[in-house]
Amino acid sequence: MALHRQILAAERPPxxxxxVLPHYGLADxxxxxxxLFYWAFLTGRAFQISTGGQPLPPLEAAFDAPFVNWTRPAGDPPVLTEHLHLKYKGEMRYPAMHPAVPNLSEYGSMRLINGFYDFLSxxxxSTIPEVEDNKSVLFMTSNRGCTQRIFNNPHYSQKLYDVGLRPETAxxxxxxxxxAPSQVTRSAPGWQLAKSRLHPPPNANDSMTEGQDPSSKPENVLRIGIQIRVGDRVYRSHTDDVQFEDYMPYFDCARTIERHKRTSETTKVVWYLVSDSQxxxxxxxxRFGPDLLVTSTQPNTHVAHTQPKDLEEADKIMTGLGSAAADMLGLAESDYFVVTQNSGFGRIGALLSGRWNHIWSLSSESNERLMxxxxxxxxxxxMASTWSGV
Known part of the structure; x- marks a missing residue:
């Protein structure tokens, strides 16, 4: 992305x-x-990511930047970002002037939280008043996705198609x-488990044991990912107790998918479970023993529940975010998915798998059993119009 690099190198006007990261979970x-990255791409802006001074772990803890440097150096004056914070109660726009930012008129901002935002399609x-084209720097926050609906936008649809993008791949x-996963993420149990157990050796000879027939075929593994969101109460309560039968529909669904998708070539079926509930x-x-892979039975952490004092334990925070990213990327190695409807975590893993017509979703708040x-x-x-969208 030459434009991005040129702006960062001051070879073009800023x-x-x-x-600005919203104070929500990793999926949101x-x-x-x-x-917001597509917004930057379509309107000709360099793209960066910042915590905006909030008590949140930076995404650099979980992800490297493989193609463009999206890291934002610390030091932006609070007046530029504080009104974008979740718990801010004042005016949702910049003041006319501020001593910390003499050129405040060159900045724009927008808060896209918990809405559908039809205007994106x-x-x-470039003509939205708060963030119009003459602003040099825009600070924006969002916890909602529009990568599918933006293809309906007549101002940008052709450009998206011309660069090879499609709604299902965007x-x-x-x-x-x-x-790209950072070293912290690659070291997490979810990543290690997915790489070791969801990927059969590409050649039978790669894992031959003594006495094994050299002509034997490699395993053909059917991988079903299951993501169950119990809810934020598991982070707020000291008693993470659940009634397992309430969540049996997820496993029944996986068993049904297994019956439909298993072929004569399938040698093994693996279920990979991700959940916020230890x-x-x-x-x-x-219940399921060796037929089920679980990333870890250690207590989970949630970035939205990070407190300022938690940032003093930087290693713990980085490991927590890396573990969440590893679970998401590990889930993406599955072939088919059973996910919680009102949760973005499983859907992101499914979308990153690069497969289609492969997601079944259930409501964790309903006793209805999906067929x-x-x-x-x-x-x-x-999917694009449900919960946080995509």
């Missing part, structure tokens, strides 16, 4: 869009960031362009 952060984004393409994972292991028939998968257009 034109930045800085995505990523869908918002990638939407209809309007010329999210994964941007993610892979911006992010106790649910323990109970699932008790999980072959045609019951979630359509992309429905």
């Amino acid at each position: 034109r930045y869009l800085i995505a 952060q990523l869908v918002g960031i990638i939407t 209809t309007e010329n984004l 999210f994964a393409c941007a993610f892979r362009f911006l992010f 106790r649910l994972k323990e109970k699932a292991l008790e 999980c028939r072959p045609a019951d998968y979630v359509r992309l257009e429905d």
Whole structure:
């Protein structure tokens, strides 16, 4: 992205869009960031990511920047970002002037939190008053995705298609362009487990044991990812207790998918479970044993519940974010997915897999049992308008 590098090197006039992390979970952060990345791309701006001075772990803890340097150096005056914070109660715009930023009129900002934002699929984004084209620097925050609906925007649809993007690939393409797993993420249990257990050796001879027939075929593994969100109460309560039977529909769905998708060539079926509930994972292991892979039964952390005092334990915070990223990327190695409807975590993993017509979603708040028939998968257009979108 030559434009990005030239702006960072001061070879072009400053034109930045800085995505300020919203005080939400990793999934909501990523869908918002990638939407804002496309905003920057379509309006000709360099793209950076910042915590905006909030008590949040920076994404650099979990991800490297493989193609463009999106890191934002610390030091932006609080007046530029504090009104974008989740708990801010004052005016949601810049004052007319401020002593810390003499050229404040050159800055724009926008807060896209918990809304549908239809204008993203209809309007010329350079003419939005708060962030119009004459602003040199935009600070924006979002926890909602629009990478599918933006293809309906008549101002940008052709440009997106011309560079080879498609609605079904736009999210994964941007993610892979911006992010690669850091060493912290690659060291996490979820990543290690996925790489060792979800990937059969490419050649039978690569893992031959004594007495094994050299002509034997490598394993053909059917991989089903299961993501269950119990809810934030597991982080707020000291008693993470769940009624396992309440979540059996997820495993019943996986079993149904297994029956539909298994072929005569399938030699092994693996279920890979990701959940925010430590106790649910323990109970699932008790029920299904070696047929189930669980990343870890250690207590989880959630970036949205980070407190200022937690940042004093930098290693712990980095490890927590890296573990979440590893679980998400490990989940992406599956072939089919059973995910919680009102959660973005599983859907992001599924979208990063590069497969289609492969997601079945259940509501964790309903006793309704999805049939999980072959045609019951979630359509992309429905996913784009559900919960945090994509």
